[in-house]
Amino acid sequence: xxxxxxxxxxxxxxxxxxxxxxxxxxxxxxxxxxxxxxxxxxxxxxxxxxxxxxxxxxxxxxxxxxxxxxxxxxxxxxxxxxxxxxxxxxxxxxxxxxxxxxxxxxxxxxxxxxxxxxxxxxxxxxxxxxxxxxxxxxxxxxxxxxxxxxxxxxxxxxxxxxxxxxxxxxxxxxxxxxxxxxxxxxxxxxxxxxxxxxxxxxxxxxxxxxxxxxxxxxxxxxxxxxxxxxxxxxxxxxxxxxxxxxxxxxx
Ligand code: ADP
Ligand code: MG
Ligand code: MG
Numbered sequence: 001x002x003x004x005x006x007x008x009x010x011x012x013x014x015x016x017x018x019x020x021x022x023x024x025x026x027x028x029x030x031x032x033x034x035x036x037x038x039x040x041x042x043x044x045x046x047x048x049x050x051x052x053x054x055x056x057x058x059x060x061x062x063x064x065x066x067x068x069x070x071x072x073x074x075x076x077x078x079x080x081x082x083x084x085x086x087x088x089x090x091x092x093x094x095x096x097x098x099x100x101x102x103x104x105x106x107x108x109x110x111x112x113x114x115x116x117x118x119x120x121x122x123x124x125x126x127x128x129x130x131x132x133x134x135x136x137x138x139x140x141x142x143x144x145x146x147x148x149x150x151x152x153x154x155x156x157x158x159x160x161x162x163x164x165x166x167x168x169x170x171x172x173x174x175x176x177x178x179x180x181x182x183x184x185x186x187x188x189x190x191x192x193x194x195x196x197x198x199x200x201x202x203x204x205x206x207x208x209x210x211x212x213x214x215x216x217x218x219x220x221x222x223x224x225x226x227x228x229x230x231x232x233x234x235x236x237x238x239x240x241x242x243x244x245x246x247x248x249x250x251x
Pocket of ligand 3: 042043044
Protein backbone atom coordinates (compact mmCIF):
# COMPACT_ATOMS: atom_id res chain seq x y z
CA UNK A 1 0.00 0.00 0.00
CA UNK A 2 2.55 2.57 1.20
CA UNK A 3 6.20 2.22 0.30
CA UNK A 4 8.82 4.65 1.53
CA UNK A 5 12.42 4.15 0.48
CA UNK A 6 15.44 6.00 1.81
CA UNK A 7 13.40 9.18 2.21
CA UNK A 8 15.52 12.21 3.01
CA UNK A 9 13.98 15.55 3.89
CA UNK A 10 15.34 18.91 4.95
CA UNK A 11 13.69 22.13 5.99
CA UNK A 12 13.17 24.47 3.06
CA UNK A 13 14.18 27.59 4.97
CA UNK A 14 17.11 26.17 6.89
CA UNK A 15 19.95 23.83 6.18
CA UNK A 16 18.59 21.27 8.57
CA UNK A 17 18.26 17.63 7.57
CA UNK A 18 15.32 16.08 9.45
CA UNK A 19 14.66 12.75 7.75
CA UNK A 20 17.90 10.93 7.04
CA UNK A 21 16.77 7.92 5.05
CA UNK A 22 13.42 6.49 6.15
CA UNK A 23 12.45 3.03 4.95
CA UNK A 24 8.92 1.82 5.61
CA UNK A 25 6.48 -0.52 3.92
CA UNK A 26 2.86 -0.84 5.03
CA UNK A 27 0.91 -3.67 3.44
CA UNK A 28 -2.78 -3.51 2.52
CA UNK A 29 -5.00 -3.86 5.57
CA UNK A 30 -2.11 -3.49 7.99
CA UNK A 31 -1.78 -1.18 10.95
CA UNK A 32 1.71 0.10 11.68
CA UNK A 33 2.67 2.28 14.62
CA UNK A 34 5.59 4.66 14.82
CA UNK A 35 6.94 5.60 18.22
CA UNK A 36 10.08 7.49 19.10
CA UNK A 37 11.59 10.26 21.17
CA UNK A 38 10.48 13.82 20.70
CA UNK A 39 12.08 15.56 17.75
CA UNK A 40 12.92 12.33 15.91
CA UNK A 41 10.99 13.37 12.79
CA UNK A 42 7.69 11.51 13.19
CA UNK A 43 5.48 14.50 12.46
CA UNK A 44 7.76 15.63 9.66
CA UNK A 45 7.25 12.26 7.97
CA UNK A 46 3.46 12.65 8.07
CA UNK A 47 3.64 16.25 6.81
CA UNK A 48 5.90 15.35 3.92
CA UNK A 49 3.64 12.46 2.90
CA UNK A 50 0.63 14.76 2.88
CA UNK A 51 2.47 17.42 0.87
CA UNK A 52 2.71 20.24 3.37
CA UNK A 53 4.85 23.25 2.43
CA UNK A 54 8.15 24.03 4.08
CA UNK A 55 9.97 20.77 3.48
CA UNK A 56 12.30 19.73 0.69
CA UNK A 57 12.75 16.12 -0.33
CA UNK A 58 16.46 15.62 -0.97
CA UNK A 59 16.34 11.92 -1.76
CA UNK A 60 14.39 8.71 -1.80
CA UNK A 61 10.78 7.98 -2.71
CA UNK A 62 7.28 7.44 -1.37
CA UNK A 63 4.48 5.75 -3.25
CA UNK A 64 0.89 4.72 -2.68
CA UNK A 65 -0.11 1.54 -4.52
CA UNK A 66 2.91 2.04 -6.73
CA UNK A 67 2.08 5.64 -7.64
CA UNK A 68 4.64 8.31 -6.74
CA UNK A 69 3.17 10.51 -4.02
CA UNK A 70 5.87 13.12 -3.85
CA UNK A 71 5.10 14.52 -7.30
CA UNK A 72 1.44 15.11 -6.47
CA UNK A 73 -0.37 18.15 -5.09
CA UNK A 74 -1.91 17.61 -1.65
CA UNK A 75 -5.44 17.34 -3.18
CA UNK A 76 -4.24 14.73 -5.64
CA UNK A 77 -2.76 12.71 -2.78
CA UNK A 78 -6.10 12.83 -1.00
CA UNK A 79 -7.92 11.78 -4.17
CA UNK A 80 -5.48 8.90 -4.51
CA UNK A 81 -6.61 7.70 -1.09
CA UNK A 82 -4.23 9.26 1.40
CA UNK A 83 -5.71 10.72 4.56
CA UNK A 84 -3.87 12.68 7.18
CA UNK A 85 -5.80 13.28 10.36
CA UNK A 86 -5.92 16.96 11.10
CA UNK A 87 -5.23 17.88 7.54
CA UNK A 88 -7.83 20.61 8.09
CA UNK A 89 -6.92 21.99 11.50
CA UNK A 90 -7.81 25.53 10.53
CA UNK A 91 -10.84 27.20 12.00
CA UNK A 92 -13.14 28.54 9.30
CA UNK A 93 -15.78 30.76 10.86
CA UNK A 94 -18.88 31.00 8.71
CA UNK A 95 -18.33 27.72 6.87
CA UNK A 96 -20.30 24.79 8.21
CA UNK A 97 -18.38 21.63 8.91
CA UNK A 98 -20.88 19.65 6.81
CA UNK A 99 -20.41 21.93 3.80
CA UNK A 100 -16.67 21.73 4.17
CA UNK A 101 -16.68 17.95 4.41
CA UNK A 102 -18.98 17.65 1.39
CA UNK A 103 -16.69 19.96 -0.59
CA UNK A 104 -13.72 17.71 0.24
CA UNK A 105 -15.73 14.61 -0.58
CA UNK A 106 -16.92 15.96 -3.93
CA UNK A 107 -13.46 17.25 -4.81
CA UNK A 108 -12.15 13.72 -4.38
CA UNK A 109 -14.96 12.24 -6.44
CA UNK A 110 -14.36 14.78 -9.19
CA UNK A 111 -10.63 14.04 -9.24
CA UNK A 112 -11.52 10.37 -9.76
CA UNK A 113 -13.95 11.23 -12.55
CA UNK A 114 -17.02 10.41 -10.47
CA UNK A 115 -20.25 12.41 -10.16
CA UNK A 116 -20.64 14.83 -7.29
CA UNK A 117 -23.30 14.06 -4.70
CA UNK A 118 -26.05 16.46 -3.69
CA UNK A 119 -26.35 18.01 -0.24
CA UNK A 120 -29.28 15.72 0.56
CA UNK A 121 -27.46 12.57 -0.54
CA UNK A 122 -24.41 13.61 1.38
CA UNK A 123 -26.39 14.25 4.54
CA UNK A 124 -27.76 10.73 4.32
CA UNK A 125 -24.29 9.29 3.86
CA UNK A 126 -22.85 11.21 6.80
CA UNK A 127 -25.72 10.20 9.06
CA UNK A 128 -25.19 6.53 8.21
CA UNK A 129 -21.47 6.74 8.86
CA UNK A 130 -22.00 8.62 12.11
CA UNK A 131 -24.53 6.03 13.23
CA UNK A 132 -22.18 3.13 12.45
CA UNK A 133 -19.51 4.82 14.54
CA UNK A 134 -21.92 5.84 17.28
CA UNK A 135 -20.86 9.44 16.74
CA UNK A 136 -23.23 12.35 17.25
CA UNK A 137 -23.17 14.25 13.95
CA UNK A 138 -24.62 17.41 15.52
CA UNK A 139 -21.22 19.12 15.59
CA UNK A 140 -21.18 18.99 11.80
CA UNK A 141 -23.66 21.84 11.78
CA UNK A 142 -21.15 24.12 13.44
CA UNK A 143 -18.46 26.12 11.66
CA UNK A 144 -15.29 24.17 10.88
CA UNK A 145 -13.34 23.48 14.06
CA UNK A 146 -14.48 26.71 15.72
CA UNK A 147 -14.48 26.14 19.46
CA UNK A 148 -14.27 22.36 19.11
CA UNK A 149 -13.18 20.54 22.24
CA UNK A 150 -10.40 17.96 22.04
CA UNK A 151 -12.99 15.18 22.00
CA UNK A 152 -15.02 16.86 19.25
CA UNK A 153 -11.92 17.28 17.12
CA UNK A 154 -11.25 13.57 17.48
CA UNK A 155 -14.85 12.71 16.57
CA UNK A 156 -14.59 14.99 13.59
CA UNK A 157 -11.35 13.37 12.54
CA UNK A 158 -12.80 9.85 12.71
CA UNK A 159 -15.96 10.89 10.89
CA UNK A 160 -13.92 12.60 8.14
CA UNK A 161 -12.00 9.38 7.76
CA UNK A 162 -15.17 7.30 7.56
CA UNK A 163 -16.74 9.60 4.98
CA UNK A 164 -13.70 10.09 2.75
CA UNK A 165 -12.97 6.33 2.74
CA UNK A 166 -9.21 6.62 2.33
CA UNK A 167 -6.94 3.66 1.62
CA UNK A 168 -4.05 4.89 3.70
CA UNK A 169 -4.76 6.77 6.93
CA UNK A 170 -2.04 8.55 8.84
CA UNK A 171 -2.84 9.63 12.36
CA UNK A 172 -0.30 11.76 14.17
CA UNK A 173 -1.44 11.73 17.77
CA UNK A 174 1.08 14.39 18.62
CA UNK A 175 -1.40 16.11 20.92
CA UNK A 176 -0.28 15.81 24.52
CA UNK A 177 -3.93 16.33 25.47
CA UNK A 178 -4.93 12.86 24.33
CA UNK A 179 -6.81 11.87 27.48
CA UNK A 180 -8.40 8.48 28.15
CA UNK A 181 -11.69 9.43 26.48
CA UNK A 182 -10.00 10.83 23.38
CA UNK A 183 -7.81 7.74 23.22
CA UNK A 184 -10.91 5.56 23.27
CA UNK A 185 -12.55 7.63 20.53
CA UNK A 186 -9.51 7.28 18.32
CA UNK A 187 -8.99 3.58 18.98
CA UNK A 188 -12.68 2.65 18.58
CA UNK A 189 -12.79 4.69 15.38
CA UNK A 190 -9.68 3.12 13.90
CA UNK A 191 -10.77 -0.38 14.86
CA UNK A 192 -14.21 0.17 13.29
CA UNK A 193 -12.60 1.39 10.08
CA UNK A 194 -9.95 -1.31 9.83
CA UNK A 195 -10.48 -3.36 6.69
CA UNK A 196 -8.62 -5.41 4.12
CA UNK A 197 -8.29 -2.51 1.73
CA UNK A 198 -7.37 0.14 4.25
CA UNK A 199 -4.07 0.62 6.04
CA UNK A 200 -3.13 2.79 8.98
CA UNK A 201 0.02 4.47 10.16
CA UNK A 202 -0.46 5.55 13.75
CA UNK A 203 2.15 7.88 15.17
CA UNK A 204 2.05 8.06 18.91
CA UNK A 205 4.06 8.32 22.04
CA UNK A 206 1.31 6.71 24.02
CA UNK A 207 1.98 3.02 24.38
CA UNK A 208 -1.49 2.75 25.91
CA UNK A 209 -3.11 3.70 22.60
CA UNK A 210 -1.55 0.53 21.19
CA UNK A 211 -3.29 -1.58 23.83
CA UNK A 212 -6.50 -0.62 22.04
CA UNK A 213 -5.31 -0.37 18.45
CA UNK A 214 -3.22 -3.50 18.24
CA UNK A 215 -0.72 -2.84 15.45
CA UNK A 216 0.74 -5.44 13.11
CA UNK A 217 4.13 -3.75 13.24
CA UNK A 218 5.73 -1.21 15.58
CA UNK A 219 8.58 0.99 14.39
CA UNK A 220 10.87 3.09 16.49
CA UNK A 221 12.04 6.30 14.89
CA UNK A 222 15.06 8.16 16.17
CA UNK A 223 17.15 10.93 14.69
CA UNK A 224 15.39 10.88 11.32
CA UNK A 225 15.44 7.13 10.74
CA UNK A 226 13.48 4.02 11.58
CA UNK A 227 15.96 2.31 13.88
CA UNK A 228 14.02 -0.76 14.91
CA UNK A 229 10.85 -2.61 13.91
CA UNK A 230 9.01 -5.42 15.62
CA UNK A 231 5.66 -6.67 16.83
CA UNK A 232 3.37 -5.10 19.43
CA UNK A 233 5.78 -6.27 22.13
CA UNK A 234 8.24 -3.60 20.99
CA UNK A 235 5.86 -0.91 22.27
CA UNK A 236 5.71 -2.62 25.65
CA UNK A 237 9.49 -2.86 25.75
CA UNK A 238 9.72 0.90 25.13
CA UNK A 239 7.13 1.58 27.81
CA UNK A 240 9.11 -0.47 30.29
CA UNK A 241 12.67 0.51 29.47
CA UNK A 242 12.41 3.84 27.64
CA UNK A 243 14.27 4.59 24.43
CA UNK A 244 17.78 4.72 25.89
CA UNK A 245 18.34 0.94 25.86
CA UNK A 246 17.13 0.69 22.28
CA UNK A 247 19.39 3.55 21.20
CA UNK A 248 22.41 1.80 22.71
CA UNK A 249 21.43 -1.33 20.85
CA UNK A 250 21.26 0.30 17.43
CA UNK A 251 24.37 2.47 17.67
P1 ADP B 1 8.55 14.48 16.29
O1 ADP B 1 7.20 14.54 15.67
O2 ADP B 1 9.18 13.12 16.22
O3 ADP B 1 8.57 15.02 17.67
P2 ADP B 1 9.22 16.53 14.38
O4 ADP B 1 9.05 15.94 13.04
O5 ADP B 1 8.15 17.41 14.89
O6 ADP B 1 9.55 15.39 15.43
O7 ADP B 1 10.57 17.36 14.39
C1 ADP B 1 11.83 16.82 14.02
C2 ADP B 1 12.89 17.87 14.13
O8 ADP B 1 12.73 18.84 13.12
C3 ADP B 1 12.88 18.64 15.42
O9 ADP B 1 14.22 18.92 15.79
C4 ADP B 1 12.13 19.90 15.07
O10 ADP B 1 12.49 20.96 15.91
C5 ADP B 1 12.54 20.12 13.65
N1 ADP B 1 11.53 20.81 12.84
C6 ADP B 1 10.47 20.24 12.23
N2 ADP B 1 9.75 21.14 11.54
C7 ADP B 1 10.37 22.32 11.71
C8 ADP B 1 10.14 23.66 11.26
N3 ADP B 1 9.12 23.93 10.46
N4 ADP B 1 11.02 24.62 11.64
C9 ADP B 1 12.06 24.32 12.44
N5 ADP B 1 12.34 23.10 12.90
C10 ADP B 1 11.52 22.11 12.54
MG1 MG C 1 7.45 16.79 18.49
MG1 MG D 1 5.36 15.00 16.43
